[in-house]
Amino acid sequence: MGSTNSTLSKIPNVEELMQETGFTPAHIVRLYDRFEALDKEKTGHLRPQDFGAINRLAMNPIGDRIIGAFFSPGQETVDFHSFVRILAHFRPADKKRPKDPSMPEPVNSRTSKLKFAFQLYDQDKDGKISRAELLQVLRSMLEMQVTEEQLESIADRTIQEADLDKDDAISFEEFRKSLEKVNIDHKMSIRFLR
Amino acid sequence: MGWFLLPFDNLLCIVLGISFTVGFSSLLVIVVPAVLGVSIGIRRLYMKSLLKVFEWATVRMERGAKEKNQHLYKPYSNGIIAKELSSLEQEIQELRASGTTLSSEPEFEMADIMYFCRRGVESIVDDEVTKRFSAQELESWNLLTRSNFNARHISLRLSVLWGLGLFIRYGFLLPLRVTLAASGIGLLVVLTTIVGFIPSGWLRTYLSEKIHLMSYRICVRSLTAIITYHNSENKPKNGGICVANHTTPIDVIILANDGCYSMVGQIHGGLIGVVQRAMVKSSPHIWFERSEVKDRHLVAERLSNHVADKTKHPILIFPEGTCINNTSVMMFKKGSFEIGCTVYPVAIKYDPRFGDAFWNSSKFGMVNYLLRMMSSWAIVCSVWYLPPMSREEGEDAVQFANRVKAAIATQGGLVDLLWDGGLKRGKVKNTFKEEQQKLYSKVLVGDQEDQGEDRPQEDEEEELEEGDQNEDRPLEDYTPRPLEDCSLRLQEEEEERGSETPMKDQ
Numbered sequence: 222m223g224s225t226n227s228t229l230s231k232i233p234n235v236e237e238l239m240q241e242t243g244f245t246p247a248h249i250v251r252l253y254d255r256f257e258a259l260d261k262e263k264t265g266h267l268r269p270q271d272f273g274a275i276n277r278l279a280m281n282p283i284g285d286r287i288i289g290a291f292f293s294p295g296q297e298t299v300d301f302h303s304f305v306r307i308l309a310h311f312r313p314a315d316k317k318r319p320k321d322p323s324m325p326e327p328v329n330s331r332t333s334k335l336k337f338a339f340q341l342y343d344q345d346k347d348g349k350i351s352r353a354e355l356l357q358v359l360r361s362m363l364e365m366q367v368t369e370e371q372l373e374s375i376a377d378r379t380i381q382e383a384d385l386d387k388d389d390a391i392s393f394e395e396f397r398k399s400l401e402k403v404n405i406d407h408k409m410s411i412r413f414l415r
Numbered sequence: 416m417g418w419f420l421l422p423f424d425n426l427l428c429i430v431l432g433i434s435f436t437v438g439f440s441s442l443l444v445i446v447v448p449a450v451l452g453v454s455i456g457i458r459r460l461y462m463k464s465l466l467k468v469f470e471w472a473t474v475r476m477e478r479g480a481k482e483k484n485q486h487l488y489k490p491y492s493n494g495i496i497a498k499e500l501s502s503l504e505q506e507i508q509e510l511r512a513s514g515t516t517l518s519s520e521p522e523f524e525m526a527d528i529m530y531f532c533r534r535g536v537e538s539i540v541d542d543e544v545t546k547r548f549s550a551q552e553l554e555s556w557n558l559l560t561r562s563n564f565n566a567r568h569i570s571l572r573l574s575v576l577w578g579l580g581l582f583i584r585y586g587f588l589l590p591l592r593v594t595l596a597a598s599g600i601g602l603l604v605v606l607t608t609i610v611g612f613i614p615s616g617w618l619r620t621y622l623s624e625k626i627h628l629m630s631y632r633i634c635v636r637s638l639t640a641i642i643t644y645h646n647s648e649n650k651p652k653n654g655g656i657c658v659a660n661h662t663t664p665i666d667v668i669i670l671a672n673d674g675c676y677s678m679v680g681q682i683h684g685g686l687i688g689v690v691q692r693a694m695v696k697s698s699p700h701i702w703f704e705r706s707e708v709k710d711r712h713l714v715a716e717r718l719s720n721h722v723a724d725k726t727k728h729p730i731l732i733f734p735e736g737t738c739i740n741n742t743s744v745m746m747f748k749k750g751s752f753e754i755g756c757t758v759y760p761v762a763i764k765y766d767p768r769f770g771d772a773f774w775n776s777s778k779f780g781m782v783n784y785l786l787r788m789m790s791s792w793a794i795v796c797s798v799w800y801l802p803p804m805s806r807e808e809g810e811d812a813v814q815f816a817n818r819v820k821a822a823i824a825t826q827g828g829l830v831d832l833l834w835d836g837g838l839k840r841g842k843v844k845n846t847f848k849e850e851q852q853k854l855y856s857k858v859l860v861g862d863q864e865d866q867g868e869d870r871p872q873e874d875e876e877e878e879l880e881e882g883d884q885n886e887d888r889p890l891e892d893y894t895p896r897p898l899e900d901c902s903l904r905l906q907e908e909e910e911e912r913g914s915e916t917p918m919k920d921q
Contacts, residue, residue, distance in 0.1 A: 255540060277538035280848050287535040311536055338529055366856035375523045400526050408529045411537055
């Protein structure tokens with residue numbers, strides 16, 4: 222490990238990465254150290270097993286889904302850039318940023334965070350949370366603590382409340398609407414120390 | 416041809432002469448007090464002067480960094496992110512309170528997934544267990560390359576100092592230490608073998624104690640270990656088991672320096688095997704063959720037999736089973752706590768400023784590790800003897816083990832973690848996932864008590880709303896808490912999670 226600058230120079234396109242994600246150089250350095258610590262075989266990429274080695278994550282009921290969120294469809298490894306980009310979703314939103322419709326949505330905005338959460342439900346990425354997908358999530362979060370009937374009734378009730386166009390699935394807009402009062406920024410943000 | 420070698424010859428002679436004199440006199444100054452059991456205080460003086468030098472070095476580096484307008488990379492010991500130390504129930508209630516209607520019957524909300532999501536990503540970015548297994552990070556530089564993170568901020572003066580330090584450590588200290596260690600171990604082997612010929616009785620025990628103590632004192636000096644023993648009135652007595660947290664194989668030397676213990680372990684081949692066999696000739700240690708190690712009953716039997724005999728020294732055991740990096744205490748294996756005798760807990764805490772004593776067995780082999788130890792400045796540690804504990808009525812071995820562990824962690828200022836030290840190599844078990852699921856289902860389905868409390872719920876709702884407003888303060892200006900705070904709150908968190916459910920196997 223060297224100083225901030227020497228570590229930064231090891232990472233290609235680091236300026237672009239900082240611009241895109243909004244992380245400071247100090248954050249990038251810490252994340253890089255963490256990336257290297259997880260990459261036990263020093264391949265420069267992380268595989269699902271490397272995430273699986275994190276015990277707190279293995280103990281998380283939706284741990285597998287979170288790991289899946291890091292890997293784009295068809296990809297078996299994730300490099301440092303993608304790693305940081307996904308983590309950037311969890312940066313607290315920049316309150317002082319002016320709302321400029323011509324600029325692309327920043328990666329840590331409310332909408333982006335909602336999309337991330339939506340994807341955790343929508344595993345087949347068809348843009349809708351079907352009843353089966355909802356049941357799957359409920360099963361991972363509750364498993365043996367409730368009966369199958371209870372799970373089904375919870376799923377039914379949730380869809381009933383959120384599904385506005387009555388197609389028995391929850392689209393992103395319906396998802397967003399049902400969560401409009403939730404303080405997403407606080408719940409989906411991680412405070413990175415300086 | 417010979418004439419121009421002559422001045423070199425002379426010079427060489429002089430240099431050799433000086434180094435031998437210096438070496439020999441240092442040896443004398445160190446060994447004689449060791450043999451007699453007296454301490455002159457050279458090591459403490461050495462420690463104080465070193466500290467002054469380190470402070471100066473760090474100040475210079477900070478100045479250098481400021482001039483270049485850069486940040487000194489100071490890895491905080493509390494990690495990359497500030498974790499929310501609230502429980503699952505609290506967080507989900509908060510999610511609900513800020514969401515839609517607060518019905519009297521809590522039900523599943525789609526936003527609930529966010530709690531798990533955030534916790535999961537937090538653990539990806541920074542988790543406690545992985546951190547425990549790598550060396551602790553320092554705030555100031557101790558002139559060792561291995562703990563240097565700021566290579567660019569070293570001025571000429573610092574480099575000179577570092578070079579001087581390098582020369583002193585490798586050129587002077589290392590050979591001296593190796594000689595001392597060799598003589599210490601050699602003396603141990605030879606003398607214990609001799610004493611082994613004396614028939615058992617008062618004389619033999621007395622001599623063997625003296626020999627053991629003397630050799631360990633020499634070994635301690637060979638590592639330049641500066642040890643402070645606290646509460647010596649609680650020193651382990653015969654017929655008991657001494658239990659301590661494990662950071663390095665040197666722990667054994669540190670403890671045996673102050674009292675006589677019976678060691679427990681697997682018998683090895685090679686040099687260590689020779690030492691082990693010699694030691695057992697003069698005093699009863701418990702060495703197991705490789706095949707016997709797996710047989711738990713045999714192990715327990717031998718330990719019980721040893722403990723029952725009051726003339727034998729207390730057994731020294733490290734229940735964590737592996738080396739942890741001295742910032743926390745991991746789960747204790749229950750075997751030693753099942754025997755049912757008095758347990759004497761001991762807490763060992765190393766001061767990382769002088770040299771990191773932690774043995775990362777996946778990174779360094781034994782020889783490499785010893786070399787590193789002998790080329791550090793010093794090993795400074797504190798040993799606390801805690802009052803003896805026994806298993807209480809209705810307490811099982813695992814609960815007893817946890818109680819002892821908590822006592823050791825509190826005394827040593829270490830974090831008391833639930834995790835199994837074996838996790839360094841293995842994977843977590845499903846029981847923990849089930850815990851999380853249980854907690855969540857409780858929130859959804861609701862406890863019996865919740866249903867009768869309508870009024871308190873309204874108050875809760877108001878409090879929660881206020882809480883939400885406070886959370887609008889800028890998140891970026893968060894400053895890290897001191898480590899002591901963190902460790903206490905971590906303990907609270909673990910207790911809240913109801914994770915007193917013990918882990919079962921060894």
